[in-house]
Amino acid sequence: MSTYVSSEQAQSVFTELFTILLDDDDFRSTLQKSRLSLHLIQHHPDMELYVTADGVQPGRPAVPAAIRMKMSCDTAHALWAGNLLMPLAVATGRVRIKGSISKVLEFVPRLQPAFDRYSEVAASHGVAA
Amino acid sequence: MNHDHAVDGFSVATRTPLFSGSDNLPEDIDLFRAAIRDFVDEHVRPRVDDNDRAPAEDMDWELVRAGHDMGLLRLVVPTEYGGLGRGVVGVAVALEEIAAACAGTALIFGATLLGQAPLLLSGDPQLQARFLPMFAGDEPVLACNAITEDAAGCDLLIPENAVHAVGVVTARRSGDHYVLIGRKRFITNARFADFGCVYANIEGHPGATGLTAFMVPLDEPGVERGPVADKMGYRACVGSELIFHDVRVPAENVVGGEGNGMLINVQQMNMARATVAAISTGVARGAFELARTFCAEREQGGAPLYQHQFTARKLAEMTAKIDASRLLYMHAAESADNQLPAPSYEPAVAKLFADRIAIEVAQEAMSVMGARGYLRSYAMEKFVRDSFGARIYEGTPEVLALAITEALYTESDDDF
Numbered sequence: 001m002s003t004y005v006s007s008e009q010a011q012s013v014f015t016e017l018f019t020i021l022l023d024d025d026d027f028r029s030t031l032q033k034s035r036l037s038l039h040l041i042q043h044h045p046d047m048e049l050y051v052t053a054d055g056v057q058p059g060r061p062a063v064p065a066a067i068r069m070k071m072s073c074d075t076a077h078a079l080w081a082g083n084l085l086m087p088l089a090v091a092t093g094r095v096r097i098k099g100s101i102s103k104v105l106e107f108v109p110r111l112q113p114a115f116d117r118y119s120e121v122a123a124s125h126g127v128a129a
Numbered sequence: 130m131n132h133d134h135a136v137d138g139f140s141v142a143t144r145t146p147l148f149s150g151s152d153n154l155p156e157d158i159d160l161f162r163a164a165i166r167d168f169v170d171e172h173v174r175p176r177v178d179d180n181d182r183a184p185a186e187d188m189d190w191e192l193v194r195a196g197h198d199m200g201l202l203r204l205v206v207p208t209e210y211g212g213l214g215r216g217v218v219g220v221a222v223a224l225e226e227i228a229a230a231c232a233g234t235a236l237i238f239g240a241t242l243l244g245q246a247p248l249l250l251s252g253d254p255q256l257q258a259r260f261l262p263m264f265a266g267d268e269p270v271l272a273c274n275a276i277t278e279d280a281a282g283c284d285l286l287i288p289e290n291a292v293h294a295v296g297v298v299t300a301r302r303s304g305d306h307y308v309l310i311g312r313k314r315f316i317t318n319a320r321f322a323d324f325g326c327v328y329a330n331i332e333g334h335p336g337a338t339g340l341t342a343f344m345v346p347l348d349e350p351g352v353e354r355g356p357v358a359d360k361m362g363y364r365a366c367v368g369s370e371l372i373f374h375d376v377r378v379p380a381e382n383v384v385g386g387e388g389n390g391m392l393i394n395v396q397q398m399n400m401a402r403a404t405v406a407a408i409s410t411g412v413a414r415g416a417f418e419l420a421r422t423f424c425a426e427r428e429q430g431g432a433p434l435y436q437h438q439f440t441a442r443k444l445a446e447m448t449a450k451i452d453a454s455r456l457l458y459m460h461a462a463e464s465a466d467n468q469l470p471a472p473s474y475e476p477a478v479a480k481l482f483a484d485r486i487a488i489e490v491a492q493e494a495m496s497v498m499g500a501r502g503y504l505r506s507y508a509m510e511k512f513v514r515d516s517f518g519a520r521i522y523e524g525t526p527e528v529l530a531l532a533i534t535e536a537l538y539t540e541s542d543d544d545f
Binding site: 091 | 207209247393395469
């Protein structure tokens with residue numbers, strides 16, 4: 001059984017998570033400085049988010065984002081909950097990324113605030129640990 | 130290189146106008162390549178011959194320092210840590226330029242970048258902050274990637290072989306540390322590196338099924354820099370053994386989690402192979418440049434050699450191979466720069482082709498120079514010796530063939 005019961009639930013959790021990240025000066029300034037945009041594509045259940053320094057929008061962006069990340073919602077849960085390491089997730093293909101990898105490598109370490117807050121955010125939207 | 134030693138009035142070329150395969154590069158990469166070419170002309174070419182003839186254990190620190198000043202030891206280090214933040218394309222372009230003069234010198238820098246790659250792949254800000262800033266200091270710092278062992282080469286590269294690996298360096302958990310025991314072999318830069326990415330098998334796992342990547346400062350008690358390999362080519366870089374006598378490594382130095390070393394190494398290799406293909410392309414180009422100049426200056430039958438049909442055919446075949454090789458490695462490098470997991474197919478194809486044509490072009494280039502190609506003073510024989518090097522490291526043709534055919538028979542779900 002999937003961790004997420006609906007697309008709406010996943011949308012709520014990950015919108016809030018990336019909104020928290022955008023409150024982090026380091027994360028936001030990295031997006032601004034490098035003009036980075038992220039298109040997060042998750043499946044089972046399906047959900048898409050578009051993240052820029054200006055905010056988080058649901059759905060597919062009108063123009064291709066600089067970085068696209070694709071994974072299942074179960075993988076996303078394991079990743080953000082700290083049960084799956086990013087290099088392992090990438091190496092096994094559970095997380096697939098397209099876009100400038102040198103920018104991704106600068107951007108990934110700045111996701112730390114999301115790891116710290118994920119469990120709390122997920123629980124507040126009824127996601128089982 | 131001892132251009133001054135050339136006899137019979139023959140002078141060698143120092144650069145080539147041929148750069149097919151990179152016409153559409155971003156301007157900054159083009160400028161970067163021009164800067165690297167100047168660096169090669171000023172610092173690498175004048176010392177190629179001396180470094181080739183020096184004892185195997187000698188390292189030309191003046192050259193390393195010049196490369197450090199140029200940023201070659203921190204090409205892939207993110208800018209926030211003082212690096213240049215280049216991707217695989219930038220590294221490949223730089224290494225082809227250097228290898229066109231001296232493959233061994235290219236590998237000094239390439240091996241350091243290889244040792245840094247797991248830190249980048251880790252996405253771990255703590256590990257990165259501990260190890261990456263040292264490459265932007267005043268003094269040059271080398272790194273190494275320690276995987277190969279006496280009895281285990283391909284067994285540590287092919288996941289299906291892991292269970293058959295024998296004698297692998299062992300890591301035993303001891304509280305909040307691991308204790309490393311064993312011996313690595315043929316490790317470029319190990320003699321001088323400040324740290325290495327060391328692959329060891331967690332005790333109790335058969336073969337190398339518990340392979341794990343560790344970042345190991347090489348000044349730790351118990352690390353011994355072993356005997357240097359006296360190589361046929363690539364003599365500007367130093368390869369040696371690295372021996373671990375109960376070396377304690379903090380658990381936080383594990384990259385990618387315990388038992389995931391094979392996966393990390395596969396990623397690392399897939400990123401590195403395009404750059405090794407660039408080195409092979411550089412070797413082929415260096416040999417070709419010598420032959421091209423020779424064929425313009427050497428006359429037989431009242432005409433320069435290149436106007437003789439048989440020689441013209443050889444020159445044409447050589448330049449076609451070099452151009453094709455560059456196209457393949459640039460395509461592979463661009464692929465590796467734009468997706469994770471790093472692709473396996475494109476880099477393996479590029480390296481398979483480049484390694485082969487380096488050998489073919491070097492031998493053909495030597496043959497068109499006749500007796501002069503056989504003289505050390507003409508520098509061609511060094512290219513012939515160097516041309517066999519990349520065929521061995523970062524994946525032999527046999528290993529590459531397995532990676533390529535696996536990709537051929539695996540359905541891609543890369544649909545976004």
